[in-house]
Amino acid sequence: MSRLAPALLIALLLTTTLSAQPSDADSTAGAQEPTDHPLELVELTPWVEPDGEFVARFSLSRPIPLDAEVTYSIRSPVNESDQSGRTQFLAGLSGEDAGPALHNPVTRPALQLLEGPAELVLRIPVSSTGDAGRTYIPNAGVHPVVIEVTAGDELIDEQVVHLVRLPEDVTDPLRIAFLFSVGAPVALQPDGSVRLDAASREQIAAVVDLLGQASGTELSVRVTPETVTALTATADPGDADLLEDLAAVTSAREVLQQPYTELDIGAWSEPALSEELELRFQAGDAALVDLLGAVATRSTWQPDSTLTTGSTSVLEGYGVTNFVIRDDFVSPDDDAETGEPFLLAADGTTPVGLATDQLLQAQLSTGVAEPIASAYRFLAHLAVIYFEDPDAARGLVIAPESIDNLVFYQTILDGLESGTIVSSATTGELFEEVPVGDTDQAPIIRQLTGSESEPLGDYPSELSRARGMLVGYSSMVADTTSRADFLAELLLVSGARTLTASERQRYLDTVTSTIEGDLSQIRAPRQRTITLAAREAVLPLSLENRLEFPVEVSLEMDSDQLEFPDGDVMTVLLQPGDNRLSLKVTTRTSGEFPLVIEVTSPDGSLPVTLIDLDIRSTAVSGVGLVISIGALLFLLGWWATNFRRTRRDRRLVTPEDPVTPTTPEPSSAGGRTSHGTGDR
Secondary structure, eight states: OOOOOHHHHHHHHHHOOTTSOOOTTTSOTTOBOOSSOOEEEEEEOSSBOTTOEEEEEEEESSOOOTTOEEEEEEBOOOOOSSTHHHHHHHHHTTSTTOOOBSSOOEEEEHHHHBOSTTEEEEEEEEESSOOTTSEEOOSOEEEEEEEEEEETTEEEEEEEEEEEEOOSOOSSOEEEEEEEEEOOSOOBOTTSOBOOOHHHHHHHHHHHHHHHHTTTSOOEEEEOHHHHHHTTTSSOTHHHHHHHHHHHHHTTSEEEOOOSSOOOTTGGGSGGGHHHHHHHHHHHHHHHHHHHOOOOBOSEEOOOTTOOHHHHHHHHTTTOOEEEEOGGGBOOOTTOOTTOOEEEEOSSOOOEEEEOOHHHHHHGGGTTTSHHHHHHHHHHHHHHHHHHSTTSOOEEEEOOSOOSOHHHHHHHHHHHHTOSSEEEOOHHHHHHHSOSSBTTBOOOEEEBOOOOOOOOTTHHHHHHHHHHHHHHHHHHSTTOHHHHHHHHHHHHHHTOTTSOHHHHHHHHHHHHHHHHHHHTTEEOOOOEEEEEOSSEEEEEEEEEEOSSSOEEEEEEEEOSSEEOTTOSEEEEEEOSEEEEEEEEEEESSSEEEEEEEEEEOTTSOSEEEEEEEEEEEOOOOHHHHHHHHHHHHHHHHHHHHHHHHHHHHHHHSOTTSOOOOOOOOOOOTTOOOOOSSSOO
């Protein structure tokens, strides 16, 4: 199968117009190039049954000469054998290379084709069997029809339209899943204001109108949660109605899962950001449910130029099994047909991939100047792809970046709704109904070959710091959730892909500076001395809350000489103004010693302030009291004992009873003198 040169074909598509100068073979002899184009296509039969009628209806922007003639030439179908048919189709849009004529040109007076004063209608009954009075078109396919309006030698106008002759039987239609986007640049600003530009509002309104009119057409929608959240917060009174209308038209639609803002998913797949990524998906899901009543479909990931091999496995953790990938970011495969799913080689996994089509995506940009004609060319282009392999199950996802012309898309969706060789589908239906490979061959495996993902620099570490502060702050202001919620949304928005590094930092700085500013409004008294006269006492404390709302804080006491009967950690709610607190303490000893009270967030992660006190205790402890009493009793006992001994001694020895010394008497003659009771 031959491969197209996409860049060449896109250039051909974008430079081809209906006003291109016809070739000599295709033009009326001697006719000059038209200077303007009075015919504007307003309606066309997109699909012609084998024995149906082809109708092309034109409005006239100015009168044409009464003798004007209309000549039409039906050409052979474009080559449907392979993708070269698309080259032929695009080249034939100008009329220069519309292919060989299937029949001789047919000329009719323009007056016979006028219906009303400003409308020219060409009707061509067709037959698959050559019935009389009908144009014989034996084969199904996309037939260019060159239409010329001339007056004498003057070429007034030339149009190239397409007659898509349907086959007798359709085995498998080409499934087309349109994926429309509702989104805007980040609306929430670091200062808290919400700015939704007029162009974004117009785009949202266009999607609402389109979905409302295409109620019978299957399609999918991707909605940026931050954008719909902004619709609830702007000062524009019409935004509430716009949100209500959006909810009404998406309630029965497939809405794809989205993080809160558009992310560089390749950069956000780093392990260090896994918890933050989870928060963004959770916030996105919650916003879609709360504001639109839509439960997001997780299975499909939209075309994303920041997709990387590693991020596919991360997204699979969020339920994504199918990836729509830009065809210039996936490896080519000569055996792959347009619209054929493939297995995507990733990190240890093989999810299903489907490449977009650059030519079809580029053709969307041609629908502004001539929306109806461009829409029918788009439908014919889809038919060309179908006829490349009408028996194969294939599908395409068409993802417009914007709706530049509502009529263009309305015409395409109407054509899909009435089609048989093409049919509308959601992205989920497309991947479910179009298998990967078939029974005759193994599935094609392709790889990502490019990505526009860029590293986030210091953002992950700065985000982690801000998140840590917010967690602690949130535990302080649990009863004032709107303030914490606002800061949390700033963190969610800070990671948006459309922001520069400096813009991301501004969001983070707003969060950290707001928290630091609020913490500074919790004031502790200056260091002072408190005297305790009793062993068990109530310590008076004071904290000032200069904020306009209450905050909850934790007090952690630390002192070597104090005990805290109620525990050394307590949580208190500080109302605005002065807050008098009472702390029960028990002294271990008398004397002077410090008491340090650390004030933190209730979860202990965020320091708030310090209370530094000097405690002077004049109370005696229990042990000291026992020792003192014991010493006193000892002294009293000693004094009593000494007193009694002194008094007794005084009674035994007095001045009135002097002691008279005795003189030993001499013994008898010859005897000895006695000195005691024993012998010597």
